[in-house]
Amino acid sequence: MSGAETRWLTNDTAIIDLHFQGVSKVIAAYVLETGDGLALIETGPSSTLAALEAGVESLGRELADIRHLLVTHIHLDHAGAAGLVLRRNPDARLYVHEVGAPHTIDPTNLVRSATRIYGDQMEPLWGEIVPVPAERVVAVSDGGTIDVGGRMLTVIYTPGHASHHVAFHDVQHNFAFTGDVAGIRIPPSSDTLPPTPPPDIDIPLWHQSVQRLRELAPDRMLLTHFGVVNDVQAHLDLLDRRLDEWLALIESLVHQGIERDAMVERLVAHVATQMEADGMTEVSQQTALATPYGMAVDGLLRYLRKRARGTWDVVQTNGVGEDRTA
Numbered sequence: 001m002s003g004a005e006t007r008w009l010t011n012d013t014a015i016i017d018l019h020f021q022g023v024s025k026v027i028a029a030y031v032l033e034t035g036d037g038l039a040l041i042e043t044g045p046s047s048t049l050a051a052l053e054a055g056v057e058s059l060g061r062e063l064a065d066i067r068h069l070l071v072t073h074i075h076l077d078h079a080g081a082a083g084l085v086l087r088r089n090p091d092a093r094l095y096v097h098e099v100g101a102p103h104t105i106d107p108t109n110l111v112r113s114a115t116r117i118y119g120d121q122m123e124p125l126w127g128e129i130v131p132v133p134a135e136r137v138v139a140v141s142d143g144g145t146i147d148v149g150g151r152m153l154t155v156i157y158t159p160g161h162a163s164h165h166v167a168f169h170d171v172q173h174n175f176a177f178t179g180d181v182a183g184i185r186i187p188p189s190s191d192t193l194p195p196t197p198p199p200d201i202d203i204p205l206w207h208q209s210v211q212r213l214r215e216l217a218p219d220r221m222l223l224t225h226f227g228v229v230n231d232v233q234a235h236l237d238l239l240d241r242r243l244d245e246w247l248a249l250i251e252s253l254v255h256q257g258i259e260r261d262a263m264v265e266r267l268v269a270h271v272a273t274q275m276e277a278d279g280m281t282e283v284s285q286q287t288a289l290a291t292p293y294g295m296a297v298d299g300l301l302r303y304l305r306k307r308a309r310g311t312w313d314v315v316q317t318n319g320v321g322e323d324r325t326a
């Protein structure tokens, strides 16, 4: 199950390929060896819990060794299995941004809104979603430092993809675990795509978060979708460009009165053309699993509507939007 992508990156940091929907290089989880058991960055969804367990075992450890769960945000592909992992590990804690934390304790709204989108695909895609006991949640915020068994991880608030998104900076290694804020890049492609699902995409905030990563200047970024990025600055420059391209494309299609489904086709065609022009390898299967293009269009349309209505401030204080998706 664990596959060739699962391996130690350093003597104390490993990547696990969760084989989401049976496909390699879609969702990663990271394992950190600490002075207090293992820390896991991203749990993946409940549907890949068996792959997580097999992955940890192939690294020579056990799921029961996990003491710390850190998630970049609460979307189901990143944090869906948190409740189940905590149930199996009675001493473990979950670290999550303060805005996302209440939705891990009571996932009712999260599940309801995801069900509205995924319908009968909820179970096969994401599996069971279990509430996290409140006393086991540690709410984190920007600038905070998490001491996981002597390994210091700084919390960097990075909204744009989600209003409660954080990245974790491993100070000692100068690694940044970037969740979705640094985009999707599926090896061997060097292209960088922005995951833009509803409900709280905010392009200017996203650019600011990218700038924060740029200034942080990590030696490596560790992406959830998927793996290690060494050419950090070039990657971030490309992400900025793609964000603007995608928004401009959808905005112009709105002005032309193009229907939503036709917009999805245009976006897919745009990505293919752009990748070819840049001499990049297309990895459409993994990319579409990480963020389906239909959802990317819906997220950008929702952002444009909010911006046009001028209700952005209201939506932001709402924190986790009600049509929360994965």
Ligand SMILES: [Zn+2]
Pocket (backbone or CB within 6 Å): 075, 077, 078, 179, 180, 195, 224, 225, 290, 326
């Ligand atoms: Zn994601």
